[in-house]
Amino acid sequence: GGIITQTPKFLIGQEGQKLTLKCQQNFNHDTMYWYRQDSGKGLRLIYYSITENDLQKGDLSEGYDASREKKSSFSLTVTSAQKNEMAVFLCASSIDRGRAEQFFGPGTRLTVL
Amino acid sequence: SQLAEENLWALSVHEGESVTVNCSYKTSITALQWYRQKSGEGPAQLILIRSNEREKRNGRLRATLDTSSQSSSLSITATRCEDTAVYFCATVPSSGSWQLIFGSGTQLTVMP
Numbered sequence: 707g708g709i710i711t712q713t714p715k716f717l718i719g720q721e722g723q724k725l726t727l728k729c730q731q732n733f734n735h736d737t738m739y740w741y742r743q744d745s746g747k748g749l750r751l752i753y754y755s756i757t758e759n760d761l762q763k764g765d766l767s768e769g770y771d772a773s774r775e776k777k778s779s780f781s782l783t784v785t786s787a788q789k790n791e792m793a794v795f796l797c798a799s800s801i802d803r804g805r806a807e808q809f810f811g812p813g814t815r816l817t818v819l
Numbered sequence: 820s821q822l823a824e825e826n827l828w829a830l831s832v833h834e835g836e837s838v839t840v841n842c843s844y845k846t847s848i849t850a851l852q853w854y855r856q857k858s859g860e861g862p863a864q865l866i867l868i869r870s871n872e873r874e875k876r877n878g879r880l881r882a883t884l885d886t887s888s889q890s891s892s893l894s895i896t897a898t899r900c901e902d903t904a905v906y907f908c909a910t911v912p913s914s915g916s917w918q919l920i921f922g923s924g925t926q927l928t929v930m931p
Binding site: 710746747748749750751764765796797798803807808809810811812813 | 828852859860861862863864867907909917918919920921922923924
């Protein structure tokens, strides 16, 4: 088995601040994802990466940057935090994209004051 | 509008009872996955059912898929308190983007 770790678990920022969330996986999976989860809504894809140094935009990429410098890690940057924003950011990985099962980390909960 | 959605926001049952969560979707799909998310955790896949399958089982879980009505159900028998979680369906579209489309989830509470 493997595990996905996300840091930090909780992130509190100020409006306009640039914030970085990190994700590590030891499944040796090629594909990694970042999702945003808002209360009462489904997961929405922000970015994904099919291999080291690859980046693909999801439906919600505006306002975010991502980086995949190693196969095992995928980071997400909120380029300018929005006041009163609250959401959980979930990182996931899978063997490949498409039908493959996605394995999720526990999430980073973001609060912007 | 949602491309995939569970039909109820929340359900509650008593331990030992059976429960069914329903999902409807709006696109042609190659597969549908059911995920469970416990409080403070990320989602975990329960069952993957392909478009040419009508039913799939995994222990106390049974998923059905009806591509003609574009709907799926997840049934849990002999529920336990630890089944308390949000249950999501996620569809894999058969054309265009490969992205998983998640529903907004149904909160299931199993009471002692």
